[in-house]
Amino acid sequence: MTFFSKYARFIRTATIGAFVAGTLAACGGGGGNAGTPANGGGGGTTPTTVADLSVVLDRSTVSNSGADTVKVTVTAVDANRAAVGNVPVTFGVDSNAVITPGGTKTDATTGQVTATVSIGADRTNRTITLTVATGSIVKKTTFDVVDSVTGGKVADLSLVLGSASIVNDGSQTGKLTVTSLDANRTAIGGSPVVFAVQDPAGTAFVTAGGVTDASTGQLIATVAIGANHTSRTITITASSGSVSRTVGVNIVPPVTTTPTANDMTLVLDKISIGNTGSDRVTATVTAVDSQRNVVPGIIVAFKVDNGATVAVLNATTNAQGQAVATVTSGADRSNRLITVTATSDTLVRTATFQVTGAKVQGTAVPTLPVAGSTGNRVEFRVSDVNQNPMTFQAITVTAPGLPPASGATDANGAFVYTYTAPTTAGPIDITAVSGGVSGVVTVTVPSSSSTVPPAAAVVVSASLSASPTVVSVNTDVTNNRAELRAIFLAANNAPVKNVRVRFDLNGDVNSIGGTISAGTQLVYSDTNGNAVSNYSPGNRASPTSGVTIRACWDYNDFAAGTCPNAVLTTLTVVSDPLSVSIGTNEEIDVTNPLTYKKKFVILVVDAAGQPKGDVQITPSLDLIGYFKGHWDPVGTVFKQFYDLDTLGNSFPWSLTAPAMCQAEDLNKNGAIDSNEDRNGNGQLDPRKSDASISMSGSTRTDASGQAVLVLEYPRSVAGWVAFSINASAFGVLSPPAVYSGVLPYPGAIVNQVTIDPAFRYSPYGLIRKSTDGAFCTNAN
Template identity: 35%
Template sequence: MTPASYYFTLDKPTLTNSGSDKVSLTVTVLNGLNNPMSGVPVSVSPDTGVYTPLATSTGADGSVSGAVSIGSDKTNRNINATITVNGVAKVVTIPVVGSQISVTPVPATPAPGALVTLNIKAGDALGTGIATQITLSGVAGLSSTSITTDISGNATATFTAPAATGSYTVTAQGLGVSSSKIVQVVVAGAGAIANATGPVSAASLSSNVAEVDFNTSGSSVNRAALTAKFLTTGSTPIANMRVRFELVAPTLGNGEVISTGDAIVYTNASGEAIADYIPGTRSSPVNGVTVRACYALTDAAIAGGACPSSVITTLTVKGRPLDISIGDDNLLSKGLGNISYIRLLLVQIVDSASQPVPGVQVSVSADITHFGKGSYVDGSGTYQVTGDVPPTIANTYTNTFSTTAMSSLVGGRVWCLNEDINRNGSKDVGEDINANGLLEPKKSEIAISFESGNKTDANGQLLLRVTYPQNVATWIAYTVKVTAGVEGSEGRTEKAYITNALEGDVENGSFRTPPYGYNRCIDPN
């Protein structure tokens, strides 16, 4: 039977240009009795964008569906998709919306002959920057009438304010939309822009992203778009609100700036003032950047750096690789009851520019890798172990560690692997190598803690405390592991040690008696 008719439906009328948005298109084919027909080929050909079919012919219910997306073009436009069934074509039009262009003049009220910088930003429905061509018009002397925004959607142009005072309109066109901004050329102190009208019933400052990547030296590509919005009674936008964006101390430094500097920005008809936070070359802790928008209804109220009212938002500068080092000295001290030893370790964290990273939260652990058996000294009366690494630690990673080697006064002590192979603290099958009914060594032989809190100080440093009883000194090999991170960046390092003893205890210290026995790793003593 030949198809008699078909119809199509969309799950929504428009398609935003965020890149991830899709419109579901469903085509239903009917026969002469208005019953659905299966197995009928259906083709859909959009003039722009992408159509992804779920099938190429109708199913048992007579329908076939697919998704229409924008592809790589974020321009506001109409996507015209031609549907063809049995030689009969129909066109469905799907509008693409969401492009936005903003123009921010700095200064907003230049004096005649002053240089004006136009900050242009192009974005999609989510405020994500778009690299595109923008055409500028409206004033004479523009440094360029055609500019290209970078991957963050930003570009700048300049012009010299006309000699005559008055209102001049700058228009930016691109992405299928246009945006205009009035630049008031005034004589200093003339107050050409009308005061804003309050009262302010709602004020907010937001960023289009919670996290932004750091910039490399000399770059300003990575940015966070800031929007200060003001409403009065009845949720009516307040135009001409005077706004100054500021970084709140302590700042990161290293080149971070607000795109509008310390200039006053005036809200538009939507009650919004915009600027960009531009990170420098340094990352931050989570929510480690605070931006403030100072605002007032009049120029006088906000002049001279005054901040009569403000709203804030926080950001995280992420992506700066962290590098961690563990440092030590040759000093030990005694702990509780003079029975334990204490060793302090220094953790230092820097970024890829070797700059200290303060306020980073650190996680630490100590893993006992080996324990020793045999005599404290060899046949000549010499202490057998030197340095911070067991002589056979490399065998740990080749699975060839000997469990049958025998200690001797000539050959020295032997090193045995931690019997708790999976480190779960439970005696599992095959783990009690020496068959003494216990897992050796005990986790509690080594304790590690923070000496000065778990966050790095202003110099990117903190101290760790390692504690162990005197009787296991020289008999345990352990690895200190440090993990640290800010949002989006993490560093790890580890360093191996042996539980050293104080020189003053060498003659009669309790560690002279082997705590784990004299014989092979597979022997209970």
């Protein structure tokens, strides 16, 4: 058993023994041997030689900052108040404090044992009770956790408004009652309270005394709105030391009689919108009286149906007598009518608009199914006005003589209908209904004499597109794909039907792979001149525009492997993040009076240039050198100089002159190795701790592919240390991003001469020997 295990076991045994003895004593039980000496064994009773425990704290209060601790000294004494050694002692604290005993029994010589108490993670002001016990002797004492600013015991402030609002005509003031409370929520007086007001108009103010009442713990403040009579919300913050509480007060118009309208009109700015969900219709209600004069102050309620959403811009008519709301189609992207209803008292007006743009298109593979053949497919795709897939839309497919099917479109807006071809020759219209529209695909079961007629018109325009042009790789559980659409037009943009199209990867020169849903089957253009298929990538990513799709076409059927005519398009298959970059802006954070902070943004993208989120970023910082010199006032500004020799001659400083002194820690191990302390000052310059690098917030990129680094350094080294930041991203194929420079300083501090910059003199010396090479050999 290790020493630690024995020690832990001893504490545990002593604690349990003390607990049992205390419990029995409280219940009137017990019965240990009262004559056992201090270092004897047995029983849960107090050794006969121990008559009392003396508990002494080194302080009666600690700051709620968490930086302070209380030292507890316990002395076991006999009836003659002589110290007794080897007495087992247990400790306990309440109120979320933490105690660390210095031992489990008193010292054999001094009869003492110590412990350290910290306030733990709880930063509230409160009273902490310490319990010390040996056998049946239990001693308690307390100390207070007080405010780190005022030294008071205020744990909370209760803010009660006389009214939640103040009339904005200047006739009223508000009453705010502040009560200072301790950790037990008991009012305590004599606590200093200060107020701060946040007012958009900048005129509101608070009048109050400086401390809470000694008996009631209350302080009554008066809130006035000042000269600005606009309606707004002001925020009042009351603070006592480190405890702050905030309350809001609404500045509102006086209550007036609500007017009524004799009539109102409802006008929509559009009669139809696309089904993207982002298009809006503005609904304007105008209220008038019996003389057709506009009436302000009329309350209007708006309502919409069929899954639409309404955002009311102003529910009360303005000076022009108008109330306005905007309406969108909501999450439902089906084609439909939406009715807007406006109501004011007994007046009701309605108006309707149309949502359009949903389309159902299908591709049959094959177009000419063999009679009685199985596994024939028609893939329907439901899309919105912008050709974006309408996912998880209900869809129903019917065809004469074939069984119906219903379900929902997938994540690509697609639904596949599989059927067995009838044995009777002839055309079959397969109809899909989804999103309030229908689409029809005609397949023909050929007879011995029937064929699909050739394309009749001359194609003057053939094009091929992929949507989207960037698609992710597939895994075992994904089905990412891009729609391929070839369009054939004759003169006057007339669509050409029955153009034969066969899609392929044009040789797949980058070996990206993937499949085309139509395979090697011919696809026939429909009545709109469209021939449609889909490309599904494999598990390999491509370069930008690294996948080429070819659509071979002709007016009649043509053999696989031949390509009478062709149109091409490209797309990009993305997977892992590809590149990481680092950059910054012109700002320097001067919030901390001792340091400067410079922020850098890390950006990670994939092969298509799209941001990659949730990528782990690992930064590192290297201080590659330092400079010597000083700043002197020249006219109205400070300028940087350097001394190149021992004669006191100064020269203007630049990045090319003087030369940088190379960092002395050549192997980056932080230790002074042979031939490293070149300037002989007993340390390695620049010190590794002269600057630090950290992540701001998460160590992973956000949804925009960004993460933020913070470079922090003492103000005294700004302008004198050269640095290099290296930021690597897990899984990124390109090298890490690198940013190099000299620790920057705010321009404002050198564009004046009344205050010396903290970095006026280089901490690494003023003089660089003209004979020095890459390393500086003097410490002056």
